[in-house]
Amino acid sequence: MADAPKEGKLTRFLDFTQLIDMASESVGGKILFATDDFFAPAENLIKSDNPIFKEHEYTEFGKWMDGWETRRKRIPGHDWCIIRLGIHGVIRGFDVDVSYFTGSHAPRMSIQAANLEEDKLPEIPERGIRTGAAATSEEFEAIDELKSNDWDCLVPMTELKPQNPASSHNYFLVNSQKIWTHIRLNIFPDGGIARLRVYGAGQKDWTATDLKEPVDLVAIAFGGVCVGFSNAHFGHPNNMIGVGRVKSMADGWETARRLDRPPILENGENGILLFPGCEWAVFRLAHPGVITQIEIDTKYFQGNSPDSCTVDGCILTTQEEEDMIKQKWNLPIPKWKPLLPATKLSPNQSHLFDSLTLELQDVITHARLTIVPDGGVGRLRLKGYPSSICLLRSREKPMMRFAVKVGFKANP
Template identity: 80%
Template sequence: MTDTPKEGKLARFLDFTQLVDMASEAVGGKVLFATDDFFAPAENLIKSDSPSFREHEYTEFGKWMDGWETRRKRVPGYDWCVIRLGIQGVIRGFDVDISYFAGNHAPRMSIQAANLEEEKLPEIPPRGVRTGCAASPEELEAIAALKSNNWSHLVAMTELKTGSPSCSHNYFLINSQQKWTHVRLNIFPDGGVARLRVYGTGQRDWTAIDSQEPVDLVAIAFGGVCVGFSNAHRGHPNNVIGVGRAKSMADGWETARRLDRPPVLENDENGILLIPGCEWAVFRLAHPGVITQIEVDTKYFKGNYPDSCRVDGCVLTSQEEEDMIKQKWNFPTQKWKPLLPVTKLSPNQSHVFSSLTLELQDVITHARLSIMPDGGVSRLRLRGFPSSICLLRPSEKPALRFSVKGGFRTNL
């Protein structure tokens, strides 16, 4: 039976915006259909960057807008579009951003969602260049096979509120535990929306993995997520566990320069800089497991890569994680077990390491990447094998159990 959440309510609790945007083009999100793209195409909804405004720019169809804007409707109905999520999983919240659309924004909207099997989807015609266009009869016929008007409502019809011209976010908290693969944005009756952010966590069928091959247990697409960090001057740490290779520095995590750097830098006999302090990010694994290989990629970070890094792991229950978040991850050092000791890094390079000896390869649920003294990292991969331990709240359903690959042990 479908897990039907309560109607989406305008939210002030915005912690979910620290999660990944599952619809973003950066993680493979794709617009499959829109009823109308006259002034600006629906593909703008899933751009990874923030919306912008060009005051004096016009196209042959009207004012240039950085969002999805339909024509002023002169026939019955309303406008809507369908987006395939790049990361499929649990949706925690939406941001319907109408920045720069004052005077021509959509007055109301609703959001529906579905969990569809890819191999059973009908063939949808490619969209191509859409500005100035409305959906063709062929496109309408193809999308009708999805029966999207019957999808579950995550947000009921709600009035959109404008804020300042450059910052008009409408946040909605979602309580569903269901996995979703597609969303449908309805606007009533027409108008513009700058961005649609679909925040959540990835979800993977762990029964389908090859138990003989290591898997990236921290991957954001499988459910890994950053749950704390010291500094994010440019780029959220969630970027480093993102999909595929980084596309630029903007697709990584970069901290500000630490102000406690000594006036004159020195290093030790191993070439490691002697600098107090570090920056860090803590990640909850997509599934508890044993880490056997670590990759730290500094691609694109040439003059701002970290001098060195280390990786540690620990085991935390859900309640302990909540407590640590409240304490800003200030807990005893002995909680952490070393996965990778302090290791020198190089610019613009992927570094692959085997984790430590078998005696130290224990099951972990959380990992901490520390970079010394500061700088940027494009990707972190923690490859290994899912374990059988389950650390859920009593009210949660237990996860399926798995065995650790032979040769590794757990002390739990």
């Protein structure tokens, strides 16, 4: 087996691309500063969609490009920009995408990072419309307070390699376990980059959290992640645990239509569709804990929402999870406990359910959403209490119980 690439080196190991893009505008990423935005603004770097090319489109400043492109530099120095991550956490890898920048891509780049406290940041001028502009002396003065020249280097100066004009990715592995909040992308000396993807996992300081109310234990911003799924034809399950409310169908999980659907569909006695197949997604919680409330949002899924769903939970060790991933979750897991029985769903609606968990000490590490027969879900929220909070709660009072639907017997 070949040795894994060293940190910050070009890599073919693409597992990290299944993680969340922590810099994306869709999770709150923001460009704070760029030295120059003459041909195309740095905001394009963090667009959630893939770059496109418009062959015959021009602006008053030159060729329209879907990326960040600076002017041909005629003064000393190099170009760079600062990105505030929408999700703070551990970075596993970068994708520096130079698609469509044939003849104008940045020849070299490097990436630095920092962990900055939000309330101690200087006031940085809003950027506004930037095409055709360069940073002002006022903007340079404000950004200098961040001392970004001294930030940690995650990727040293490296040559960028254009490949297929429509798909030209440069991947870089990161092994650091530190938490980062800001990124500095340097290009040497100038040029264009279509997208910068910052792949990683959110992190939350659970010890500093006053959890008087249940918290979303599967939230991607806190470190929740999808670790297996049956189908993601139109959208990855990680979208369901994303930041904020669902914005469109593209912002959720949607499967292909199952080919084994019967020619004529029928309902069972409980009003739920009789169907032989299903689709599923498994999530590792951001923190082991007890789920007390489940939210399933089908907003925007009006003609393609699932008919029904179930939610189950279990405890898995790291090794057990690795084994399941290798086997594509085909091995039986006797540990699954029902959190939500088979429940009818409605299109374009937020559904809120009580969990079937019978006591606060019933901790899980993983949850599985199963939808029947197929379709799309915008958001999945699994609210509850981290295990450390659960175990500290007094056992002197009667066990907290939650609503159990008639005819369904929960596991003891």
